[in-house]
Amino acid sequence: MEYSKLWLDYKRGECSGFDRIYYNSDDRCVVSAARELQSAIGEMSGIYPELAERRELTDENGIWLLCGKNDGKYYDLNMQSYKIEEKDGSIIVASYGAAGVLYGAFALIRKMRLGETELTEEKTPSNPLRMLNHWDNPDGSIERGYSGNSFFFKDGEIIINERTRDYARLIASVGINAVVINNVNVKDEALYFITDRYFGKIRGIADIFADYGIRLFLSANYASPIDIGPLDTADPCDERVREWWRNKAAEIYRALPDLGGFLIKADSEGRPGPFTYGRSQDAGANMLADALEEFGGIVIWRCFVYNCRQDWRDRKTDRAQACYDNFINSDAHFAPNVILQIKNGPVDFQVREPVNPLIGAMSFTNQMMEFQIAQEYTGQQRDLCYLIPYFKEILDFKMCRHPDCDTVADYVSGKAFGNRLCGVCAVTNTGNDYNWTGHDLAAANLYGFGRLAFDNDLSAEKIAGEWIEQTYGGNTLVMEIVSDMLMRSHAVYEKYTAPLGVGWMIEPADHYGPNPDGFEYSRWGTYHYADREGVGVDRTIAGTGYANQYAKPLAQMYGNVDSCPDNLLLFFHHLPYSHVLKNGKTMIQHIYDTHFEGVKDVREFIRLWRKLESVIDDGVYRRVKERLLMQLDNSVEWCDIINSYFYRKSGAKDEKGRRIY
Numbered sequence: 001m002e003y004s005k006l007w008l009d010y011k012r013g014e015c016s017g018f019d020r021i022y023y024n025s026d027d028r029c030v031v032s033a034a035r036e037l038q039s040a041i042g043e044m045s046g047i048y049p050e051l052a053e054r055r056e057l058t059d060e061n062g063i064w065l066l067c068g069k070n071d072g073k074y075y076d077l078n079m080q081s082y083k084i085e086e087k088d089g090s091i092i093v094a095s096y097g098a099a100g101v102l103y104g105a106f107a108l109i110r111k112m113r114l115g116e117t118e119l120t121e122e123k124t125p126s127n128p129l130r131m132l133n134h135w136d137n138p139d140g141s142i143e144r145g146y147s148g149n150s151f152f153f154k155d156g157e158i159i160i161n162e163r164t165r166d167y168a169r170l171i172a173s174v175g176i177n178a179v180v181i182n183n184v185n186v187k188d189e190a191l192y193f194i195t196d197r198y199f200g201k202i203r204g205i206a207d208i209f210a211d212y213g214i215r216l217f218l219s220a221n222y223a224s225p226i227d228i229g230p231l232d233t234a235d236p237c238d239e240r241v242r243e244w245w246r247n248k249a250a251e252i253y254r255a256l257p258d259l260g261g262f263l264i265k266a267d268s269e270g271r272p273g274p275f276t277y278g279r280s281q282d283a284g285a286n287m288l289a290d291a292l293e294e295f296g297g298i299v300i301w302r303c304f305v306y307n308c309r310q311d312w313r314d315r316k317t318d319r320a321q322a323c324y325d326n327f328i329n330s331d332a333h334f335a336p337n338v339i340l341q342i343k344n345g346p347v348d349f350q351v352r353e354p355v356n357p358l359i360g361a362m363s364f365t366n367q368m369m370e371f372q373i374a375q376e377y378t379g380q381q382r383d384l385c386y387l388i389p390y391f392k393e394i395l396d397f398k399m400c401r402h403p404d405c406d407t408v409a410d411y412v413s414g415k416a417f418g419n420r421l422c423g424v425c426a427v428t429n430t431g432n433d434y435n436w437t438g439h440d441l442a443a444a445n446l447y448g449f450g451r452l453a454f455d456n457d458l459s460a461e462k463i464a465g466e467w468i469e470q471t472y473g474g475n476t477l478v479m480e481i482v483s484d485m486l487m488r489s490h491a492v493y494e495k496y497t498a499p500l501g502v503g504w505m506i507e508p509a510d511h512y513g514p515n516p517d518g519f520e521y522s523r524w525g526t527y528h529y530a531d532r533e534g535v536g537v538d539r540t541i542a543g544t545g546y547a548n549q550y551a552k553p554l555a556q557m558y559g560n561v562d563s564c565p566d567n568l569l570l571f572f573h574h575l576p577y578s579h580v581l582k583n584g585k586t587m588i589q590h591i592y593d594t595h596f597e598g599v600k601d602v603r604e605f606i607r608l609w610r611k612l613e614s615v616i617d618d619g620v621y622r623r624v625k626e627r628l629l630m631q632l633d634n635s636v637e638w639c640d641i642i643n644s645y646f647y648r649k650s651g652a653k654d655e656k657g658r659r660i661y
Contacts, residue, residue, distance in 0.1 A: 001163075001432065001434075002434065003163060003166075003432075003433075003434050003435075003436065004434055004435045004436060005166070006170060006435075006436060006443050006447075006471060007170075007173070007443070007447055007467055007470040007471045008166075008169060008170060008173060008470075009470075009471070010039060010040045010043035010044055010109075010113070011043050011044070014044055014045070014115075015040075015041060015044045015045050015112040015113070016045065017041060017045040017046070017047035017049070018041055018047075018049045018062055018063050018091075019047075019049055019050065019061075019062060020049050020050050020051075020052055020060070020061075020062035020063070021034050021037050021038055021049050021050070021051050021052070021062060021063045021064075021065065022052050022053070022054045022058075022060065022062055022063070022064045022065065023051070023052075023053060023054070023064075023065040023066075023067075023101075024053070024054055024055050024056070024057075024064075024065070024066050024067060025065075025067040025098060025101075026053065027067060027098035028098070028210060028211045029098035029099050029101060029102045029210075029211065029212065029213045030065055030067050030098045030101050030102070031211075032102060032172075032211045032212055033065055033093070033101050033102040033104070033105035033106075034051050034065055034105075035051070036102075036105055036106065036109065036169070036173075037049075037063060037065075037105050037108065037109065038051055040109045040112070040113075041112075044112065044113070049062070049063070057092075059088065060090075061088075061089045061090050062090055062091075063090065063091045063092075063093065063108070064090055064091070064092045064093065064094075065093050065094075065101050065104075065105065066092060066093070066094040066095075066101070067094075067095060067096075067097065067098050067100075067101045068094075068095065068096040068097070078096050078097070078100075078124075079095070079096050079097025079098075079099060079100055080095075080097060080099050080100050080103060080124070080125050080128075080177070080213075081095060081096065081097075081100050081122075081123060081124040081125070082094065082095040082100040082101065082103050082104030082107065082122070082123055083095070083104070083121070083122045083123075084104055084107060084108055084111075084119055084120060084121045084122075085119075085120050086119055086120060091108065091119060093105055093108055098213070099177065099213035102172060102212065102213050103123070103125075103172075103175055103213075103454070104123075106172065106173040106174075106175075107121060107123065109173075110173075110466065110470070113469070113470050114466065114469055114470070115474070123454075123455065125175060125453075125454050125455070126409065126413050126453070126454060126455055126456040126457070127412065127413045127414075127422070127423035127424050127453050127454070127456070128413075128414060128420060128421065128422060128423050129177065129178055129339070129368060129421065129422065129423030129424070129425070130175055130176050130177050130178065130423055130424060130425075130450065130453040130454060131176070131177075131178040131179065131180065131217070131300075131368075131423065131424070131425035131426075132171060132176055132178075132179050132180070132425065132426060132428040132449075133179075133180045133184070133263065133370075133425055133426065133427050133428060134150070134152065134179065134180060134181050134182060134183070134428055134430075135183040135184065135185075135374070135427060136150035136152050136153055136181060136182055136183060137150070137153065137182070137183050137187075137188070137190065138153045138156045138157075138182070138188060138189035138190050139153070139154075139155060139156060139188070139189075140153050140154040140155065142183075142431055143183050143185060144374050144376045144427070144511075145374065145431050146374065146375065146380045146381040146382070146429065146431070146438045147381060147429060147430055147431030147432075147433045147435075147436060147437050147438035147442075148431035148432040148433035148438070149431060149432050150431065150432065151163050151164070151167065151430070151431065151432040152164075152181050152182075152205070153182075156188075156189045157201075158198060158201035158202065158204075158205070160201060160204045160205060160208070163432070164205060164208050165208050165211075167430070168208050168209050168211065168212040168214055169212060170436075170446075171212075171214065171446075171450060172212035172213055172214060173450075174446075174447055174449075174450025174451050174454065175450050175451070175453060175454030175455075176214060176450050176453070177213055177214055177215060178214060178215045178216075178217060178260055178425075179209060179214055179215075179216060179217065180217040180218065180219055180263045180300075181205065181216065181217075181218070182218060182219045183219060184219045184263060184264075184265040184302065185265065185269075185271065186219050186220060186221040186265075187221075190219070190221075191221055191224065191227050191228060192228070193218055193220075194218065194220055194224065194228075194248060194252055195228065196251075196255065199252075199255035199256060202216070202218070202256060203255060203256055206256055206258050206259065207258075210258055215258065215259075215260035216256075216258065216259060216260060217259070217260040217261055217262065217263055217298075217300065218259065218262060218263070219262070219263045219264070219265070220262040220263070220264060220288075221272075222234060222264055222265075222266040222271065222272050222273050222274075222284065223272035224244075224248070225240075225241050225244045225245070226272075231244060233277070234272060234276070234277070235274075235277040235279065236274050236277070236279050236283045236284045236286075236287035237277070237279060237283060237287075241287070242287055242290070242291070245287060245288060245290075245291035246290070246291045248291070249291040249292050249295060249297065250295075253295040253297070257295075259295075259297065260297065260298055261292050261297035261298035261299055261300065261337075262288060262292070262297070262298075262299055262300065263300045263302070263341070264284075264285070264288065264299060264300065264301050264302065265302045265304065266281070266284055266301070266302075266305070267281070267284075267305045268302065268304050268305050268306065268308075269304075269308050270308070273305070275305075280330060280333070281301065281305065281326060281327060281330060282330040282333040282334050282338075284301075285299055285301040285334055285335070285338045286333075286334065286335045286338065289334075289335035289336075289337050289338045290335065292337065293335070293337055297337065298337050298338075298339060298421060299335075299337060299338045299339070300338075300339045300341050300368070300425075301334075301338055301339070301340055301341065302341045302370070303323045303326070303327055303340050303341060303342045303343070303358060304323070304343055304348075305322060305323065305326045305327075306319050306322030306323070306326075306525070307319070307322065307525070308523060308524055308525070309523045310523055310524070310525040311523075312520065312521045312522065312523075312527060315529075315538075315543070315544070316543075316544055317525070317544075318525070318537075318539065318544035318545075318546050319346075319347060319524070319525030319526065320346040320347055320539065320544075320546050321346070321544065321545070321546050321549065322346075323342065323343070323346055323356060323358050324346070324356075324357050324358045324361070324549045327340065327358060327362070328358065328361055328362065330362075330365070331361075331362040331363065331364050331365050332364035332365065334365050334366070336366075336421070337421065338365075338366060339366040339367065339368050339421050339422060339423075340358075340362070340365055340366065340367050340368070341368050341370045341425060342356050342358050342359055342367055342368070342369060342370060343356055343370045344356060344369055344370065344371050344391075344394050346546070347503065347504075347526065348377070348526075349371075349372040349376055349377050349378075349427075350377050350498070350501075350503040350504070351377060351378050351385075351490075351493060351494050351497055351498065351503070352494055352498075352500075352501045352503070352567055352568065352571075353501065353503065353568075353571065354501075354558065354568055354571060354572075355394055355397045355399070355408055357399075357549040357550045357554075358549075359399060359408050359411050359412065360399040360401045360402065360406070360408070360410075360411040360416065361399075361401065361549075363416075363417050364417070366419050366421040366422050367411060367412055367419070367422055368412055368422050368423045368424060368425055369394075369395075369408065369412040369423075369424045369425070370424075370425050370426070370427070371387070371391055371394075371424065371425070371426040371427070371449065372426060372427040373387060373426045373427065373428060373429045373442075373445040373446060373449050374427045374428060374429045375387070375429060375442065375445070376427075376511055377506065377511055378490070378493055379493055379512075379631070379634075380511070380512050381429060381437060381438035381439040381442040382438070382439065382512070382627055382630050382631065382634065383493055383627075383630075383631040383634055383635075384439065384441055384442075384485060384486075384489045384492075384493075384605065384627070384628065384631060385489050385490050385493045386441070386444055386445065386448070386460070386464065386486035386487065386489045386490060387445050387448070387449075387490060388444070388445065388448035388449070388452055388460040388463055388464070389460040389487065389490055390490050391448075391449070391452060391460075392452065392459070392460045394408055395407065395408050395409040395412075395452070395456055396408070396409065399411065399550075399551060399554070400550070400551040400552070400553040400554050401551050402416050409456045412424055413456070423453070424453045426449045426453075428446065429442055429445060429446055430446065435623065439623075439624070439627045440620050440623050440624050440627075441482070441485070441486065441624060441627075443467070443471070444463075444464060444467045444468075444486055447463070447466075447467045448460070448463045448464070448467065451463045451466070460487065461483065461487055464482075464483050464486045464487060465479065465483055468482045468483060468486075472616060472617070472620070475615055475616075477611065477612065477615055478612060478615060478616055481608045481609070481611060481612060482612075484608065485605050485608060485609070488601065489605075492598055492601040492602065492605075493598075494567075495594040495595065495597050495598030495601065496594070496595050496597075496598025496599060496602075496635045496638045496639050496642075497514070497598075497638055497642075498528075498642075499570065499590070499591045499594060499595075499642070500536075500566060500567060500568070500569045500570040500571075500587070500590070500591075501567055501568040501569060501570050501571035501572075502528045502535060502536060502537075502570040502571065503526070503528070503571070504518075504519045504526040504527075504528065505518070505528065505642065505645075506518060506519075508522065512634075513634060513637060513638070514637060514638045514641040514642055515641075516528075516530070516641065516642060516645040528570070529574055530645075530646070530649055531649065532649055532650065532651070533576055533577075534574055534575050534576040534577055534579070534587075535570055535574065535575070535577070535646070535649070536569065536570035536571070536572075536573050536574040536575050537570070537571065537572070537573075537574060538572075538573060538574045539558075539571065539572045539573075540559045540572065540573065541559065543574070546572075547559040547572055558572045559572070561573055561575070561579075566581045566582050566583070569581070569587075575587060577646070577649075577650040577652055578652075586652075588646060588650050588652045589652075589654070589655055591642070591643065591646050592643055592646075592647075592654045592655075592656075592658070592660070593656075595638065595639040595642055595643050596639060596643075596658060598635050598638070598639060599632070599635045599636055599639045602628070602631050602632045602635045603632065605628055605631070606625070606628045606629065606632060609621075609624060609625060609628055610625075640660075640661055643660045643661075644660055644661040647660045647661075
């Protein structure tokens, strides 16, 4: 099947030719780096340089790839750093580790393609672990997938082809170094990925990933001793269960010696876990960690643990509190090779949530931030929504817990507490569509997450510019229009969907499109409590008390109506429609205005995109235009339904006299 090369379409660039590329190591990552440079330079210049192995640096001109010793057991930050320098007519890419050489080679290619004249650069990745989580199922479906079917699985079989390698190339080029290939909701054939039924094909994928410095992880079912058998329990304190996992780990690592470890979803949304047996989360995680430790394996334990059978009549039980409450008392109890995977917000990847209060609250526990680029609640790759400005905002947010290193980025990178096993991950947005991401412009989120994970100091605008130029070339009009659309898109989506941080006004079945009361009387704990007097969730001390999970300065800020940021106002407070916001508008008028503005902004996106009809690839132009027209229909639907809903609740007329149904 034909598919796009995305930002690795090397024909979209120019560079001076180099006759030779020298490399001093036969490590698979170094060889991949040499081949990537050879391909990029050849396609851009028409001259394919020769590859030559040289153990020592000489005065021969060319590009030199120099790799030092790599003996780290886990991820060692120094092994992923690189330095590029120009010297006596040659370019040197050097690193202590083979992966660092690969990242340096891709950085050099990027500089060439962007026409940068200053090639010298020295970089250390911001985060040790930079992971993509696939929610792909063995039958080829993808849970919350919006870009076609899986390119890893079909009809219970594992697929390995050229696309597998090109995927590894794409994500390695932006610094991704770990991938979970299967859904966290492990069921059906995926239960047996940790058996010899699938070891051969999984080893094939792991080998391809290893060529590009990517470590393969598997989602595993906590109750495997029962579901695979022959045990009748998964109690982590039962010696039979512990022995089962020790034997299973030995079996797995004989077949898959480079496996990174397991991603585990336990005690969440019907998944089995240690709570089933009255045990703590650390007891469950540590039991698995003990089995993997001698093989260098890591347990990534999702903190998405909450009661999904709440009573909507109960105004005190708060789903947002669950993550913090279930884990905060286990600090220092988790094994050194356990990482807690914490969602960026306390609920579930909404377009606007506060930062999860668990971040930075556990000083002795490895943590990583979980983002979602699959756009489950942000337009599902039908609506344009460039997420990197929002991710950047989250990473830069200060938690008020540490005197010096206090941003979210400081905590998840290990900078604050000196952790070595930590980082960021994202639920990915890829599938087997021609363009990989359904919406051509959604590939900016895949590229952008990798670049931001590797370098937290990059701006969202710079990342967007890099992606546009490498994907579509350097045409000034294309650069200006696409950048403008991307940078405004998250704010636009937020305008015409759920207002002021309230969240969850969506269709329950597919999480797309407006349904203000879709979750309001459900078991999921996702309520907004709109009535004729007002709307919002009281999470102050008088309400659920959630605000007090933050450090005191943030708790006070969020708990006070006057100091709470307006874009989170209804997440923390139940307020009357007449409440005046900081912009001087009443809350109800703000809701009306922003929803009408959101529709107007989407119309403007369409107007701008039409300017590119003759200057961008025909297929890209047509596909994006179709998506923008879908987005317009969606935004109109959101605007009309949300405004009508609140008009009927409040009885307040629109000051501007616009039609509300």
